[in-house]
Amino acid sequence: MSILKNKTNRRNAEECKLFIRPVRDVIEIIGGKWRLPILTALSFKKHRFNELQIQVDGITSRMLSRELKDLELNGLIEKNSLPETTSISEYNLTPYGKSLDNILVSMRTWGTNHREKIMNV
Amino acid sequence: MSILKNKTNRRNAEECKLFIRPVRDVIEIIGGKWRLPILTALSFKKHRFNELQIQVDGITSRMLSRELKDLELNGLIEKNSLPETTSISEYNLTPYGKSLDNILVSMRTWGTNHREKIMNV
DNA sequence: CGGCATCCCTAATGATACTG
């Protein structure tokens, strides 16, 4: 019985690690202070660089530039330079970036609820 | 028409900010390298301190201690010191912590999928 | 076993100025 229990515990422990690993992967990709806010803005609609800088309050052009580059490298967003005009580029979610929607929505929902809860207390 | 368009754009911009704010709130609470992995482990089952340290690979006791304290302060987890035994404490999700489930599941799901995608490419 | 204290280092971010 104790042997069986040990085996069960070990299996549970392994299973638990299998839950954690993908979560850590996600954090690598969309973690940090800025990426989810940027993605949230882009899930709303496509934005230009300076529009993003206004929406994501407090971000510097330096950080915005870097984060956009990382998100693009990971295939979550795409950059389109408008051909007609000069010095205009637009950022948008790729289909793969749109697949983050469940995460974005669940976070937004929980966060909205939490804010209300904190305010009312 | 251009006036209407400006009003519409401004409304959209405000609405977008309303999407971003709660997301930033959530990041404040469960962001960073360790909190979501810890919460994921606890969503699986309650854990003791050293069990968590094993599950959340690479975390030091210092960081685990600090993160657990923050999560408890935010009402997401609870600590139970077992009365019978000495020096044993268990951590578990509170009901409020369990309300994070949608976030945890959506991240785990996306992360699992992403890992498969990366591996196969 | 479950932590806390100290010291230290690096990565992340900010501030500012500049450019095509």
Added chain:
DNA sequence: CAGTATCATTAGGGATGCCG
């Protein structure tokens, strides 16, 4: 407008040792 370059600062986190 959409960034880049440089410098300064800070927060996050690792290593280690100690303690009830």
